[in-house]
Amino acid sequence: MTDQEILSGLAEIIEEIAGTPADEVTPEANFVDDLDIDSLSMVEIAVAAQDKFGVEIPDEQLKDLKTVQDVVNFVSKNS
């Protein structure tokens, strides 16, 4: 899976869960500051990402993933 594929998959998930238009989900976007996504939505995104990419993102790691690119890197590294 390329980073671009992960990014577009993640954008679909974020649009579905948080209602953020997929084109606003840019690599540098910060979940809290730019996308207005709270900690519970982050959990939902992590669970959906696990279903989609087959990579588990535990709660302990989740809090360190601040931007979209952070998640892309995590998925890429662990898939």
Add this chain to the structure above:
Amino acid sequence: MIGTKILGFGGYQPDKVVTNDDLAKIVDTNDEWIRSRVGIQSRRVARDDETVADMAEAAGAKALAATGLEPSEVDLVIVATCSPESPLPNVAATVAHRLGIPAPGAYDLNAACAGFCYAVGAASDAVKVGSARNVLVIGAEKMTSWIDWNDRSTCIIFADGAGAAVVGPSGTDEPAGIGPVVWGSAGDQAQKITIEGRNGTLKQDGQAVFRWATTAMAPVALEACRRAGVTPADITAFVPHQANLRIVEAIAKKLGIPRERVADDIIHAGNTSSASIPLALSRMAEQGRLQPGTPALLIAFGAGLAYASQVITVP
């Protein structure tokens, strides 16, 4: 073996309403934050002198009245609670006595927020095998007496109240009105929700519980449907434990049950642990949102971690 059904139910809430703005005066929080995170707008809090037994009695009396049964026709009283004032005596025997039920079996059951569905399962089994003709099941909680009012992650969530149902035999010519209970526990996550020590207060790893509830509970509810011989499309009322509106919505979405069929009593009742399901059923009945004779899906989950689910026929 005979079938069983819910004959009637009732709920009781304390008079005192605590709004989000009220809480914002004592902890660093605000109405918008609470609404968006847990979906609660206001909750009920018991008086200092109001006990779990007082609330259980009030709800139990309403449920009994709804059935038209005489107290002497009840052979067992089960009170699901995790927040009694003290471990002894149990709540059930006191409540049974106050309701004029003569010397029934009486025990408290602690499966925390999952308690009501555990108790309905146990009650149904007791009626099926003939250990009791009718069972009064009550979920009653004074969660606010175990809350740290300085902990903004929990004091905004929990509340007080009681709800009750009477479980009895179904008629010989009608299908069973309580489906098989699907229950279980995840003791490896026991530390996610705790009250430690004699003077402890409720502590919760909200994020972990949220993840568990939003992923593990929909399959349990589906299994309860399967064992009752129905599909989620048949369900006219989905009444999950009112833990957090976002958990309620997430499970409903996974099951494909439309919003108008889903209990949202938490908005004005808060999280009342084992009381939340019968309270929500009572509210939906008052609002005309229940259709007698149709299947409703219950699922309860919480500390333990423990969970239970069954399909009932709306009385």
